[in-house]
Amino acid sequence: MPHGHNGRLDTDDGGAIRQAALAGAGIAHLMQFAVQDDLDTGRLVRILPEVAMPTMPVHIVHAYGRQLPVRARLFVEFLAGRMAALTRSGGSSVAKTAALRRWPCGSL
Known part of the structure; x- marks a missing residue:
């Protein structure tokens, strides 16, 4: 064709x-x-x-220090939940190695 x-x-x-x-x-x-x-x-x-696609880690970096605002914490929890759901469903390989890390401002 x-x-x-x-x-x-x-x-x-x-x-x-x-x-x-x-x-x-x-x-x-x-x-x-x-x-x-x-x-x-x-x-x-x-x-x-x-x-399979190669895996890749996912990092969330913020500048809030140790006192993460509620809206930011909820967003991080939302993303972690979505990644976990993708992993359970056999979805994207990006979810299979998702790594959520919080660094205080200045430690990067």
């Missing part, structure tokens, strides 16, 4: 890569959580499921 595309797309913009894949431009290498809705609805199809 002729596709009319000729060349290579190289970008570090995940949204642009997703849009290109949705437009039929070729294979995309994206984190599962970013395209889960597209996979669920069939807009995108997983290929090579046995090939």
Whole structure:
């Protein structure tokens, strides 16, 4: 089936890569959580499921010292919960090594 595309797309913009894949431009290498809705609805199809993406740690760095404001603490807890849910569901490899660390201001 002729596709009319000729060349290579190289970008570090995940949204642009997703849009290109949705437009039929070729294979995309994206984190599962970013395209889960597209996979669920069939807009995108997983290929090579046995090939795992490399893992990467996630760090949250703030400048609040030891007294983290409630809004920031709630945000950190929200992110930790989302990462844990992705790990339990077999989701993105980024969640499998999520590391949430708090450094006091000045210790970086």
